Amino acid sequence: MGMIAGSEGGDEDEVISVINTTPLVDVMLVLLIIFLITIPVVTATVPVALPTESNQTLRTTPENINLSVDVEGNVYWNLERVRDQEVLQRRLNAEALKMPQPEIHIRADRETRYDHVNQVVSACQRASIYKIAFISEPPPAGG
Numbered sequence: 001m002g003m004i005a006g007s008e009g010g011d012e013d014e015v016i017s018v019i020n021t022t023p024l025v026d027v028m029l030v031l032l033i034i035f036l037i038t039i040p041v042v043t044a045t046v047p048v049a050l051p052t053e054s055n056q057t058l059r060t061t062p063e064n065i066n067l068s069v070d071v072e073g074n075v076y077w078n079l080e081r082v083r084d085q086e087v088l089q090r091r092l093n094a095e096a097l098k099m100p101q102p103e104i105h106i107r108a109d110r111e112t113r114y115d116h117v118n119q120v121v122s123a124c125q126r127a128s129i130y131k132i133a134f135i136s137e138p139p140p141a142g143g
Contacts, residue, residue: 065078067106073115104132
């Protein structure tokens with residue numbers, strides 16, 4: 001029992017080192033035909049006049065009320081310090097009756113306890129003020 005390592009005549013098949021590009025050309029032609037058919041469909045749209053919109057920065061209007069809360073929990077109505085929660089509640093109740101209602105912008109120090117901010121938000125809710133916003137610093141550009 002032996003194994004034959006090669007043909008006896010010496011005429012071995014040569015290794016073909018040329019790449020057969022026929023399947024590649026066939027695939028490329030099919031893709032080209034698909035793209036040529038689909039491009040007119042993609043570019044055909046209904047002509048409409050689109051609206052233009054610009055992003056404007058938020059300007060504080062006199063109707064807006066800025067409530068600031070510092071680290072100790074003191075509340076400031078615009079620049080005036082509010083003595084206690086009862087005074088804050090009375091002022092918010094008076095503002096809630098105005099038409100249109102003013103927006104309340106809450107600014108709190110980074111180190112302020114959440115409880116102090118929650119008291120201000122709860123006072124706004126008890127007064128039935130519907131527009132409450134929080135003011136924060138934007139993140140630094142580029143990171």
